[in-house]
Amino acid sequence: MIKGSQILIDSLIKEGVDTIFGYPGGSIMPLYDELYNYQEEINHVLVRHEQGAAHAAQGYARASGKPGVCMATAGPGATNLITGITDAYMDSTPIICITAQVPTDKLGSNFFQETDIINLTLSITKWSYQITSADEIAEVVAKAFHIASTGRPGPILLSITKNAQTTAIPFKNSKKYKFNIPSLRVNKLRSGDVNLAKGWIESAKKPLILAGQGVTIARGEEQLMEFAERSNIPVSVTLLGLSSFPTTHPLYVGFMGMHGNIASNFMIQEADLIIAAGMRFSDRVTGDLEKFAPNAKIIHIDIDRSEFNKTVKSHLHLHGDVAQVLAQLTPPKALPQHSEWLQFMEKNLQKERELVIDRLFDEKGSNKITMAQLVERATHMCGGDQIIVTDVGQHQMFCARYSKFTKGRSLISSGGLGTMGFGLPAAIGAKLGAPDRVVIAVLGDGGFQMTMQELGTIMQGKIDVKVVVVNNSYLGMVRQWQELFFDKRYSQTHMDNPDFTMLAKAYGIQSRRVEKIEELDGALKEMFENDSSYLLEVIVEKEENVFPMVPLGSSINNMIYQ
Amino acid sequence: MKKEYIVVANVNDNISVLNRITATYIKRHLNIDSLNVSNSSKKGVSNVLISCVTTKESMEQIVRQIGNMIDVLNVRFYQSALQ
Numbered sequence: 001m002i003k004g005s006q007i008l009i010d011s012l013i014k015e016g017v018d019t020i021f022g023y024p025g026g027s028i029m030p031l032y033d034e035l036y037n038y039q040e041e042i043n044h045v046l047v048r049h050e051q052g053a054a055h056a057a058q059g060y061a062r063a064s065g066k067p068g069v070c071m072a073t074a075g076p077g078a079t080n081l082i083t084g085i086t087d088a089y090m091d092s093t094p095i096i097c098i099t100a101q102v103p104t105d106k107l108g109s110n111f112f113q114e115t116d117i118i119n120l121t122l123s124i125t126k127w128s129y130q131i132t133s134a135d136e137i138a139e140v141v142a143k144a145f146h147i148a149s150t151g152r153p154g155p156i157l158l159s160i161t162k163n164a165q166t167t168a169i170p171f172k173n174s175k176k177y178k179f180n181i182p183s184l185r186v187n188k189l190r191s192g193d194v195n196l197a198k199g200w201i202e203s204a205k206k207p208l209i210l211a212g213q214g215v216t217i218a219r220g221e222e223q224l225m226e227f228a229e230r231s232n233i234p235v236s237v238t239l240l241g242l243s244s245f246p247t248t249h250p251l252y253v254g255f256m257g258m259h260g261n262i263a264s265n266f267m268i269q270e271a272d273l274i275i276a277a278g279m280r281f282s283d284r285v286t287g288d289l290e291k292f293a294p295n296a297k298i299i300h301i302d303i304d305r306s307e308f309n310k311t312v313k314s315h316l317h318l319h320g321d322v323a324q325v326l327a328q329l330t331p332p333k334a335l336p337q338h339s340e341w342l343q344f345m346e347k348n349l350q351k352e353r354e355l356v357i358d359r360l361f362d363e364k365g366s367n368k369i370t371m372a373q374l375v376e377r378a379t380h381m382c383g384g385d386q387i388i389v390t391d392v393g394q395h396q397m398f399c400a401r402y403s404k405f406t407k408g409r410s411l412i413s414s415g416g417l418g419t420m421g422f423g424l425p426a427a428i429g430a431k432l433g434a435p436d437r438v439v440i441a442v443l444g445d446g447g448f449q450m451t452m453q454e455l456g457t458i459m460q461g462k463i464d465v466k467v468v469v470v471n472n473s474y475l476g477m478v479r480q481w482q483e484l485f486f487d488k489r490y491s492q493t494h495m496d497n498p499d500f501t502m503l504a505k506a507y508g509i510q511s512r513r514v515e516k517i518e519e520l521d522g523a524l525k526e527m528f529e530n531d532s533s534y535l536l537e538v539i540v541e542k543e544e545n546v547f548p549m550v551p552l553g554s555s556i557n558n559m560i561y562q
Numbered sequence: 563m564k565k566e567y568i569v570v571a572n573v574n575d576n577i578s579v580l581n582r583i584t585a586t587y588i589k590r591h592l593n594i595d596s597l598n599v600s601n602s603s604k605k606g607v608s609n610v611l612i613s614c615v616t617t618k619e620s621m622e623q624i625v626r627q628i629g630n631m632i633d634v635l636n637v638r639f640y641q642s643a644l645q
Contacts, residue, residue, distance in 0.1 A: 118578055123585040127632040128578070147632055183630050306626035 001168040004134030005034035008098070008160065010173045011141035013041055017069050019060060019432050021045045021053040025073025026113055028100035030165040045432065045461050048453035050077050052425035054084020055451070057095040059429025062412045063387060063437070065219065067094040067148045068429060074100045075113030078159070082121065083419060085155045089124045090416025091240060092217065094153035096144050101161045104132040117159050126154030134167040142177040151184045152304040153217060186303065186320050194328055197275075197299050197316055201329065204273035206295075206341045207233045210256065210285075213240035213415075214278015214302060220323030221245070221408040224277065227326040231335050234345055236264040238279045239400055243410035247403070248384065253345055257285040258550045259397040262355070263348035265556040270344065271296045275329075278302060278322040281312040282416065291555035301325045355561045356547055367516045368541045371398040371470055378440060378468065378524055379404040386438040387412060387430050391423030391447030394476035397546040399442050409434070421450030427465045428457055438466065438528065445471040445497050455507040458533050466527050467509075467535040469500050472542050480545045484560070504535035511535040566595070566642035567621045571610040572602060574633040582631055583610060586624050592616055607635065613642060 002010075008031060012020070020042055024032040035044055047053045050072040057068030072081050078099035088095045102111040118130050127147045129140050137160070144156040201207060215224050221244055228235050228251050235245045236253040245252055254261025256268065268274065274296040279285070286292045292312055300307070300314035301322050308317040318325050360372040375398050379386060384406035390396040390413040405411065412430050414422040427441035448469050458465055479493040504511035510530055514523045520538070527534045548559040573579045580599060587594055598611040616624075621639050628637045 119581060122578065122582045123589060130577070181632055182635050183632060304630065306623065306630050308626075310623060310626075 002171045003030070003034070003166060003168045004137055004160070005030045005165040007134060007137045007171055007173065008141065008165070009034055009038055009042070011138045012069065013038075014173065015141065015145045016066065017042065019043045019045065020069045020071055021047055021056040021060070021429065022071030023047055023050050023053060023073070023077060025077045025100070027074040027102060027162050028071065028077070030162065031071070031098075031100065031160075043432070045428070045457060047425065048456045049451065050080035051083050051421065052428075052451055052454045052457065054081045054095065054097065055087070055419075055422050055425035056429035056432075057097070058084060058088050058091075058093045059389060059412055059426030060433035061093050061095055061429075062426070062433070063409055063430040064433035065409070066433070067096055067145055068433070069096045069098070071098045072100075073113065074102055074117075075115045078115055078117040079120065082124070085121055085157065086124045087414050087417040087419045087422060088155040089126070091414065092153050092213065093155065094148035095155045096148055097155060097157045099157065099159050100165070101130065101159045103163045104161045105163075107161070117157065121157045124155070125157045128157040128159070131158060131160040131164050134164050134169045135171075137164065138171070138173060138175065139177055143179055146179050147181065147184070150181075151186070189318055189320055189325065189328065193316060193318060197318065197329055198331070200273055200297055200299065201231055201233075201275070202331070202335060205338060206267075206271045206344075207231070207273040207275065207338070208253070208267050208271040209233050209235045210238065210268070210274060210276045210279055211235055211241040211244050212238045212277065212279025213244070214322040215241060215244040216408055218278065218303070218321050218323040220278070220326055223323045223326040223330070227330045229334075230330050232337050233275070234267065234342070236267065238282070238285055238415075239413060240411075240415045241279060242400055242403075243405035243408055246384070247405045255400050257556065258287070259401065259546050259548070260556070261349075261401065262352040262548060262559060263345050265550070265559065266348050267345060268293050268296075269555070269557045274298045276300045276314070277326060280307045280310070283311070286312060287550050287554050287556040287558075352548075359562070367518065369514070369517050369520055369538055370544055371395050371540055372402045373517065374468070374470065374520065374538055374540070375399050375442065376402040376404070377520060381524055381528060382438055384410075386410065386440055387434060389413070389423055389427035389430050389439060389441045391443040392418045392420045393444045393447060394480065394544070394546050395442050395444045395470040420447040423447055424451050424454045424467065425457070427467070428454060428461070428463050431463050431465050439464070440466045440468060442468045442470060444476060445469060445473060445495060445500075446475045448500070449497075452503070455504065455509060459507045459509060463533060464531070465533050467504075467533065469535065469537045470540055471497060471500065471537055472540050472544065473497055474542060476544070477546070479543070483543070483545070484549075485551070500535065500537045509533050509535050511537065513537040513539065515539040564615050564617055566613055566615050566644070567618070567639050568642055569610070569612045569614075569621075569625060569628070569637060569639045571628060571637040572635040573608050573610055574635065575601070575606050575608045576633050579631070579633045580610065582633070583612070583628055586627050587612075587614060590620060590624070592620070
């Protein structure tokens, strides 16, 4: 006879789980009691708030490509996961969230710590299930992992009642489950569609690839490179598509959208063919939909049918795994260069250097540090090999614009939901998901303070995360909008901050504060040479703005440069 | 232009499928005019019928999103003949 709690943990191990982020509590105690027997097999990371567990599971999934697992008790434990679940839903991240529930016979009675978590998370999960008896567990867990990682990934919520955890049943965990779920099926592409796309690619004069996170999810970095090089087509990326194509590649145009690179946005508006690979044309990418890419035929490749024609209407959509579709579209022999088009790209890259970049890196005037300098130097020092995990705001956009990336899965950021507080716990998860890589959490002073209790998780787990707090004593992005669109009325955006280096010291984490540009390289070097976690507080220009910027609802080539 | 549309779906007869489907309407601030769920001729499969007044574009997107749900076997929509 085996108890439900043991069946659950055995089923997780069967799925390859070796790390769980979680927090114990009343209804989940039987599961934690069982976990005590599995300390060799499972590294349970005790977070300081359940929101941290969900974000850490996201960071783990994004860095490793495997589903992340988090666990919380019923009621407040479960509701604290909701921000992370929503974030994972918006950014297609496979996470399995296990929450305890009150005993089955008490459901619906407002029992102590009861929440209807299934109902609360219906619209933010790919699938959810309430387990009420031990004999359901093994199959449901297998199904959860299958669904989370098949097709477009997403979060799964499993709510398990206390009695299902404690009941013992006769059980052998050797069964292999197979699932055939209609909504996850992908048909083979029609050869007519593939040939049509190939014809357009061959005859295009100004083609452009827009690469999104779908490329990373499909592990299609190589296929993207092969397709771009063979077809000689420049590549522009979305926020979550960053690092799916090396930023050092001659065909790399840059990041697109509201704070995108000038060349990306102008090339989108000028292109005669757009190949959108694993991206969803979010409003931050398209700006004014009516005016988006007016001259282009659009080929949209995605694993999720519901993304086709949702915002931007495509001329051809190819439903499937992005890596496989790109491989099918790759010409057998290299296509000729589009030299005029590449000149247009170079002209716009030069325009950006003159109008925006040179000014940020000019050290003659002031010895203050800009966010752009910080990000550029940190990632160059790592040779582009590091993982950057960001929070949300100005520093996030600077990370997107000025980081060097030479490897895939190197930018982990909250895109769709824009969750402040995401960065620190996600970095913890990323380090555990990719232990051999340097993980830098770049956080603003606002976002850091939303989840800074996770310094305790770093301390207890001895997790080597390099934390860079970019401190301008403002909620910088909101302040920038107030400056540009609200007549400089800085309503509730200034922050009096504590001494972050002392806070790190309280947690036994080595720390340093820098304010002058001449100190920056030395401090970064010290941080990277330190063989454990480190907190570097960088005091930056108080009122730095992220430019260029496309005002909300404008066409994406209507950019403010300074 | 807004018209009455009827969604017809075959779904697994599981708890919460119905709420997951109706949540798609709520998210778009749409009011459901009529709703019927019944057993189908196949064991474990239910038929869901929902009518709602909206635009064709929003109906197309709702139906695609419903079609993505794990417990939905198939879904289609029709314009109501009664108008």
